Amino acid sequence: MKRLTISLRRQLFATPADGIISVGLLALLSWAGWGVLNWAINSAQWLVVRANAAALTIGRYPEAQEWRLWLLLGMLTSLAGLSWGRLRGASGWPLNDRIAAGLLLVLAVGVPPLLAFGPLNQIRVLFLLLILLLGRLAFSHRLSQALSKRFGDWWALIWGVAYVFGLWLIAGGLGLQAVRPSDWGGLLFTLLITSLTLLLALPLGVILALGRRSSLPLFRYISVGIIELIRGAPLITLLFLGQNLVGFLAPNGLAPDRVWRATGVLTVFAAAYLAEAIRGGLNAIPRGQFEAARSLGLSSVHTMALVVLPQALKVALPAMGGQCISLLQDTTLLSIIGLFDLLGIARSVLANPDWLGRYAEVYLLLAVLYWCSCAALSLGSRALEKRLASPGLQSIPKPQ
Amino acid sequence: MPVPWWRDNRKLGWLIQLVAGLFLLLAIALLLGNLERNLARAGLRLTLGWLNQPAGFDIAETLLPYRASDSYGRALLAGFVNTLRVVVSGLVLATALGVAVGAASFSGNPLLRSVTRVYVELVRNIPLLLQLVFWYFAVFLSLPSADQALQLPGMQLAKSGIYLFGADLVNGELVGGLRLSLELAALLTGLVIYSAAFIAEVVRGGIASVPLGQWEAAKSLGLKPLQILRLVVLPQALRVIVPGLNSQYISLAKNSSLAVAIGYPDLYAVAETTLNQTGRGIEVFLLLLVVYLMLDLVISVVMNAIDRLVRLQER
Amino acid sequence: MNATKQLMIEAKGVQKWYPNGFHALRGVDLEVNRGEKVVIMGPSGSGKSTFLRTFNALEDYQEGTVVVDGMELNNDLRNIDAVRKEVGMVFQQFNLFPHLSVLDNLLLAPIWVRKRNRAEVEQQALALLERVGIAEQAHKFPGQLSGGQQQRVAIARALCMEPRLMLFDEPTSSLDPEKVREVLDVMRQLAIDGMTMVVVTHEVGFAREVADRVVLMDEGRVVEIAPPDQFFNHPEHERSKRFLAQIL
Numbered sequence: 001m002k003r004l005t006i007s008l009r010r011q012l013f014a015t016p017a018d019g020i021i022s023v024g025l026l027a028l029l030s031w032a033g034w035g036v037l038n039w040a041i042n043s044a045q046w047l048v049v050r051a052n053a054a055a056l057t058i059g060r061y062p063e064a065q066e067w068r069l070w071l072l073l074g075m076l077t078s079l080a081g082l083s084w085g086r087l088r089g090a091s092g093w094p095l096n097d098r099i100a101a102g103l104l105l106v107l108a109v110g111v112p113p114l115l116a117f118g119p120l121n122q123i124r125v126l127f128l129l130l131i132l133l134l135g136r137l138a139f140s141h142r143l144s145q146a147l148s149k150r151f152g153d154w155w156a157l158i159w160g161v162a163y164v165f166g167l168w169l170i171a172g173g174l175g176l177q178a179v180r181p182s183d184w185g186g187l188l189f190t191l192l193i194t195s196l197t198l199l200l201a202l203p204l205g206v207i208l209a210l211g212r213r214s215s216l217p218l219f220r221y222i223s224v225g226i227i228e229l230i231r232g233a234p235l236i237t238l239l240f241l242g243q244n245l246v247g248f249l250a251p252n253g254l255a256p257d258r259v260w261r262a263t264g265v266l267t268v269f270a271a272a273y274l275a276e277a278i279r280g281g282l283n284a285i286p287r288g289q290f291e292a293a294r295s296l297g298l299s300s301v302h303t304m305a306l307v308v309l310p311q312a313l314k315v316a317l318p319a320m321g322g323q324c325i326s327l328l329q330d331t332t333l334l335s336i337i338g339l340f341d342l343l344g345i346a347r348s349v350l351a352n353p354d355w356l357g358r359y360a361e362v363y364l365l366l367a368v369l370y371w372c373s374c375a376a377l378s379l380g381s382r383a384l385e386k387r388l389a390s391p392g393l394q395s396i397p398k399p400q
Numbered sequence: 401m402p403v404p405w406w407r408d409n410r411k412l413g414w415l416i417q418l419v420a421g422l423f424l425l426l427a428i429a430l431l432l433g434n435l436e437r438n439l440a441r442a443g444l445r446l447t448l449g450w451l452n453q454p455a456g457f458d459i460a461e462t463l464l465p466y467r468a469s470d471s472y473g474r475a476l477l478a479g480f481v482n483t484l485r486v487v488v489s490g491l492v493l494a495t496a497l498g499v500a501v502g503a504a505s506f507s508g509n510p511l512l513r514s515v516t517r518v519y520v521e522l523v524r525n526i527p528l529l530l531q532l533v534f535w536y537f538a539v540f541l542s543l544p545s546a547d548q549a550l551q552l553p554g555m556q557l558a559k560s561g562i563y564l565f566g567a568d569l570v571n572g573e574l575v576g577g578l579r580l581s582l583e584l585a586a587l588l589t590g591l592v593i594y595s596a597a598f599i600a601e602v603v604r605g606g607i608a609s610v611p612l613g614q615w616e617a618a619k620s621l622g623l624k625p626l627q628i629l630r631l632v633v634l635p636q637a638l639r640v641i642v643p644g645l646n647s648q649y650i651s652l653a654k655n656s657s658l659a660v661a662i663g664y665p666d667l668y669a670v671a672e673t674t675l676n677q678t679g680r681g682i683e684v685f686l687l688l689l690v691v692y693l694m695l696d697l698v699i700s701v702v703m704n705a706i707d708r709l710v711r712l713q714e715r
Numbered sequence: 716m717n718a719t720k721q722l723m724i725e726a727k728g729v730q731k732w733y734p735n736g737f738h739a740l741r742g743v744d745l746e747v748n749r750g751e752k753v754v755i756m757g758p759s760g761s762g763k764s765t766f767l768r769t770f771n772a773l774e775d776y777q778e779g780t781v782v783v784d785g786m787e788l789n790n791d792l793r794n795i796d797a798v799r800k801e802v803g804m805v806f807q808q809f810n811l812f813p814h815l816s817v818l819d820n821l822l823l824a825p826i827w828v829r830k831r832n833r834a835e836v837e838q839q840a841l842a843l844l845e846r847v848g849i850a851e852q853a854h855k856f857p858g859q860l861s862g863g864q865q866q867r868v869a870i871a872r873a874l875c876m877e878p879r880l881m882l883f884d885e886p887t888s889s890l891d892p893e894k895v896r897e898v899l900d901v902m903r904q905l906a907i908d909g910m911t912m913v914v915v916t917h918e919v920g921f922a923r924e925v926a927d928r929v930v931l932m933d934e935g936r937v938v939e940i941a942p943p944d945q946f947f948n949h950p951e952h953e954r955s956k957r958f959l960a961q962i963l
Contacts, residue, residue, distance in 0.1 A: 008510075011508070011509070011510050012509060012510065012511055014508055014509070015508075018508060018509045021507075021509055021511075021512055022509060022511050022512075025511050025512060025515060026511070029515075215413070216413050216416065216417050217417070218417040218420060218421055219417070219420070222424075229689075229693075232650075232689075232692060232693040232696045233654070233688075233689055233692055233693070234654040234655070234656075234657040234668065234692055235654070236657045236658065236660065236668060237657065237668065237685065237688045237689065237692065240672070240675075240685065241681075241685050244675065244681045245681045245682060245685060249431050249434055249435055249438075250434060286808070286810075288806060288808045288810035289810060289812065291773055291806070291810065292804075292806060292810035292811075292812070292869075293812075294773065294799065295771050295773060295799060295802070295803075295804040295873075296799070296803075296823070296824035296828065296872070296873070296876060297796065297799040297800040297824055297828040297829075297876065298823070298824060298827060298828060299796070299828075302827050302828075306823060306827065307812055307823075310814050311812075311813065311814050314814065325525070328527075329526075329527035329528065329529075330527075332527040332528075332529040332530055333529060333658075335529070335661075336529075336658075336660065336661055343527070343529060343530060343533075347533070350537075357542075359533075359534070359537040359538035359541075360534075360538040363530060363533065363534040363537070363538055364534075366530055367526050367530060367531075367534070370525065370526050370527055370530060371522070371525045371526050374524075374525035374526075375525055378525070403789065403790050403791040407791050407792045407793050408790045408791065408792070409790040409791070409792050409795065410790050411790075412792070
């Protein structure tokens with residue numbers, strides 16, 4: 001302990017200039033920190049959050065149908081737990097995992113009462129945490145290791161099926177009451193739009209990237225044109241276009257629901273940026289890979305699908321992860337065109353005269369939610385990178 | 401034996417393009433047909449003549465003199481000037497802050513390094529729009545009235561605006577000096593803080609790309625850290641930094657359009673009002689597209705010129 | 716694909732210009748019989764690799780004809796695909812697929828091109844890996860192997876398609892000297908087993924031992940074709956003598 005303080009002191013006050021900076025920063029940080037804490041505990045009114053927790057998380061989803069959301073959440077947490085376990089392998093409980101589990105426990109116990117969850121919901125949250133941890137634990141056991149070896153390749157498919165089933169469950173099927181997309185709101189809406197857009201934009205982005213590198217001039221110019229046009233325009237103008245002008249382009253003014261129009265615009269927008277990231281990955285693959293595949297007799301399609309794209313996507317993964325995070329943040333623009341994503345709901349809550357002036361509380365909560373989601377995406381992307389790196393691959397090319 | 405066309409390596413490419421091109425033309429013709437019909441039905445033939453009609457709405461603040469009786473064209477121009485105001489000052493301020501933070505991340509002081517790290521990680525993961533509304537609604541709108549204005553070195557902050565370079569209290573109001581509206585101030589603050597974080601990362605990447613040997617050689621020559629940075633490392637780091645800055649600047653220019661969310665009348669905001677009043681969706685959208693694309697082009701051209709300058713000096 | 720055809724490769728008057736105008740091949744002729752081993756040598760830039768790569772359509776040509784195992788290589792996609800199935804190629808840079816295991820590298824083409832059953836190809840693949848001496852590495856990834864091991868995997872990968880002709884483009888030029896021997900041993904055994912081989916290489920010892928004929932190329936032309944004894948000891952042309960003086 002003494003050694004720590006001595007080394008800290010030496011580093012922080014190495015030169016007179018350093019000393020001034022350190023003292024100045026410490027003063028500033030403590031003043032700001034104290035001010036925020038003081039405000040948060042004394043003058044802030046958190047009632048606005050408690051009263052609107054439901055709206056903020058799920059929008060206008062009918063209360064009687066909430067059990068469907070809990071069911072979906074349960075499914076997702078169990079899959080997440082199993083994926084977590086699978087990513088870590090049979091290495092027991094490393095420190096990071098233990099810290100994460102502890103943190104989650106604290107959050108699961110402490111946050112629901114703050115948000116005025118009823119006792120039933122508090123128990124549900126705890127139950128979900130249990131499922132998550134059980135899923136994680138399941139992979140330490142040798143039996144599940146064996147199962148994983150056999151069904152490991154089907155993992156992506158399982159997630160895909162779960163996703164589609166979840167969407168269907170929420171929207172209404174199996175004789176369940178339909179809930180219109182315009183009633184989905186808040187955090188639920190934000191997460192759904194982000195994931196749906198991503199899923200649709202990925203194949204489109206691959207197509208655009210391949211088109212941009214094509215030797216056929218028509219496809220190349222069209223791809224370049226689309227990509228540069230979209231990247232040059234502010235997203236808000238494109239969303240604007242989608243909302244107001246699609247009606248002009250469709251026959252007889254027939255146009256799909258506003259939510260789907262916005263999703264379409266976001267998809268094309270994300271695809272253009274993803275295409276650039278994927279193109280970087282494709283450029284990094286040496287020509288020899290193409291030649292070896294072709295000389296073995298593989299067709300162009302097989303070469304792309306089996307040899308080049310798997311490698312290119314791996315190289316492009318960091319850039320694509322960044323695009324994911326950008327996409328999540330871009331969904332906030334939906335609030336400007338009147339859709340009820342998380343920010344949109346927040347602003348409508350603040351417009352309510354009951355909650356006038358409670359901007360700081362609500363926006364701070366939102367900041368925390370978005371920050372956690374983006375940080376989670378960041379961590380997930382990095383974990384995926386490590387998992388997918390082929391062993392012994394030091395020569396993996398870096399994108400230019 | 402002549403090769404049948406469907407197996408001919410050379411002809412296949414052109415054939416595919418021909419077929420694809422035909423499909424594309426068909427699709428475009430269809431869409432344009434719909435467009436024509438729908439526009440005709442709404443009584444809105446594509447034209448730019450309406451730009452001369454009186455706008456009939458006010459613009460909260462303009463650098464360009466403007467009245468509600470002026471034309472739509474003039475209104476849009478005023479909006480464009482407002483956009484330029486934000487973009488130019490935003491670029492300058494964000495670059496200054498970003499370079500400072502980026503350089504600071506290499507400081508010997510661990511506290512300073514941590515602070516820059518926290519700043520970047522915090523700002524990058526919170527959506528810009530959220531930061532903008534936070535600054536505007538939660539911070540700037542809750543400033544005290546003019547007679548109890550917040551005093552900071554060189555500026556006074558009050559509900560009526562931000563006053564730089566000296567302003568005096570006259571009859572309970574602040575007059576004189578350079579006044580920034582709350583909207584502009586909030587927009588600038590949010591944009592600058594957000595963009596600076598990304599610029600800092602670009603700068604950091606650029607400095608990190610300079611081999612350690614350069615630092616060591618400079619240090620052994622007796623140069624101080626700040627001198628090393630200025631004379632040895634930054635010039636070399638600029639090679640990597642300038643292209644990165646290009647995309648960040650373009651992002652900033654595009655992000656300025658979020659002004660509409662906090663009531664600053666930039667080009668997009670004025671365009672939206674124009675559209676709501678005239679219903680001329682296609683023309684307005686095309687105008688916006690052209691203007692923003694040209695803005696991007698100008699930034700790219702300037703940055704490419706700087707890029708060439710930075711590289712030439714290497715020779 | 717007449718099995719009794721003697722001529723494996725028949726190239727006549729092949730001319731190639733690169734898009735930038737460079738005249739890479741200036742009318743080259745070559746005939747390779749079934750079971751023959753031909754070594755092509757020459758200074759860098761002589762067009763020897765380019766010529767080799769016209770045999771499996773990795774390079775196209777503007778004039779002349781190249782007929783491989785009775786199939787003419789022209790614009791006909793069907794011919795190109797058919798030829799590539801029967802011709803195997805080994806590259807200077809190995810070009811193994813880094814995201815697949817060694818075994819999967821071998822299995823990829825037979826499964827997807829020849830539409831064979833995975834289990835049966837696996838048997839064959841493992842036998843091939845045994846033959847080139849790296850059966851234990853079957854489940855490793857290319858990045859975990861040494862250069863010599865990777866090249867041997869590349870040879871096995873090409874052999875897994877059961878080709879009738881094997882092309883080698885400077886197979887040992889990227890290897891450390893100690894690793895060259897292990898790859899040449901594999902190639903030597905392949906020759907003994909009767910494979911038709913065309914090899915572009917600088918390895919004189921290999922040429923002397925294995926080649927039936929040596930072809931010298933320079934500036935896009937064939938300078939001399941002769942059996943190794945004659946070529947290395949009593950070359951006819953001035954340029955051959957100059958070349959040999961440089962490398963011997």
